[in-house]
Amino acid sequence: DTEVTQTPKHLVMGMTNKKSLKCEQHMGHRAMYWYKQKAKKPPELMFVYSYEKLSINESVPSRFSPECPNSSLLNLHLHALQPEDSALYLCASSQEVGVRTDTQYFGPGTRLTVL
Amino acid sequence: AQSVTQLGSHVSVSEGALVLLRCNYSSSVPPYLFWYVQYPNQGLQLLLKYTSAATLVKGINGFEAEFKKSETSFHLTKPSAHMSDAAEYFCAVSDDRGSTLGRLYFGRGTQLTVWP
Numbered sequence: 001d002t003e004v005t006q007t008p009k010h011l012v013m014g015m016t017n018k019k020s021l022k023c024e025q026h027m028g029h030r031a032m033y034w035y036k037q038k039a040k041k042p043p044e045l046m047f048v049y050s051y052e053k054l055s056i057n058e059s060v061p062s063r064f065s066p067e068c069p070n071s072s073l074l075n076l077h078l079h080a081l082q083p084e085d086s087a088l089y090l091c092a093s094s095q096e097v098g099v100r101t102d103t104q105y106f107g108p109g110t111r112l113t114v115l
Numbered sequence: 116a117q118s119v120t121q122l123g124s125h126v127s128v129s130e131g132a133l134v135l136l137r138c139n140y141s142s143s144v145p146p147y148l149f150w151y152v153q154y155p156n157q158g159l160q161l162l163l164k165y166t167s168a169a170t171l172v173k174g175i176n177g178f179e180a181e182f183k184k185s186e187t188s189f190h191l192t193k194p195s196a197h198m199s200d201a202a203e204y205f206c207a208v209s210d211d212r213g214s215t216l217g218r219l220y221f222g223r224g225t226q227l228t229v230w231p
Contacts, residue, residue: 004158042205042221043159056215090158098216100147100209101166106158 003027004107006091012113015081021110023074023091031097032074033104034066035090043090049074050097081114088112117142117208119189121222129230134178134193136225138206141187147209148189149219150180154202162204165189176200201229 004025013019023032030051035043048056049068063085065077074091088109094102122137140146147166151159163174170182180191191204204225210218 006158040203040224040226042224045218048218056218092159094217096217100211100217101164102209102217103149103161103164104219106151106160108158109156111156 004091004093004105006089006107006110008110009108010111010113012115013078013081014115015083017081018077018079020078021076021089021091021112023076023107024072025093025105025107026072027093027105028071029093029095029105030071031094031102032068033092033094034074034076035092035106037088037090037109039087047076048097055097078112081112083114086112086114116212117146117210118220119148119206119208119222121204121206121225123225124223125226125228127228127230128196130198131195134191134196134200134227136191136204136206136227138180138189138191138222139187140189140206140208142208142211144211146189146211148180148182149207149209150174150178150189150191151205151207151221152176152202153205153224159205162191196227196229198229198231201227203227 032049034046037043047066052068067075090109091107092104094104149164150162206222207219
């Protein structure tokens with residue numbers, strides 16, 4: 001099974017709300033990623049977790065807070081977002097961080113709208 | 116630093132026609148290259164990848180790509196387009212630097228339209 005699941009599929013939130021995005025994989029992968037994708041653009045890397053530890057933070061604003069509670073789960077906590085944060089948020093996983101030939105498997109994404 | 120360039124943000128073909136999506140890479144070391152497809156409102160799905168085992172790589176859904184070092188290219192082709200191939204296609208290269216080894220750098224994407 002090469003499936004990465006993400007919930008919710010859609011999320012609408014106000015600028016003062018706190019919400020969380022969830023990602024899950026059961027492939028035994030030790031690397032997990034959050035990407036942000038604006039319309040008609042490629043995905044932009046936000047965070048990378050390796051063995052449940054944050055290994056890369058691409059200078060993402062603190063209103064985005066990632067969490068990796070265990071090797072199968074990845075969360076993205078959202079607080080005080082701006083309308084320009086509206087985008088498709090994609091989760092991905094791969095066997096390991098730092099292996100150039102590894103395939104990243106992507107989830108279907110959460111479509112986030114910030115009002 | 117490694118990068119990929121996708122020539123043509125939009126490609127339109129008739130059903131049954133050849134599909135050719137272009138990707139050129141820039142790399143100081145042997146690159147590892149990927150093609151992903153994204154259908155509307157979905158995540159990315161791997162079509163194929165080049166990891167130096169063979170220069171002609173066959174992927175899913177009848178797609179293939181040929182790695183040409185002399186041309187620094189990794190173009191994606193399919194002999195006969197199907198309506199279901201309409202999607203966004205991304206070429207990507209895997210980073211070779213220590214601190215970001217394995218990180219993917221994506222091209223800007225090519226939107227493929229298939230006309231009946």
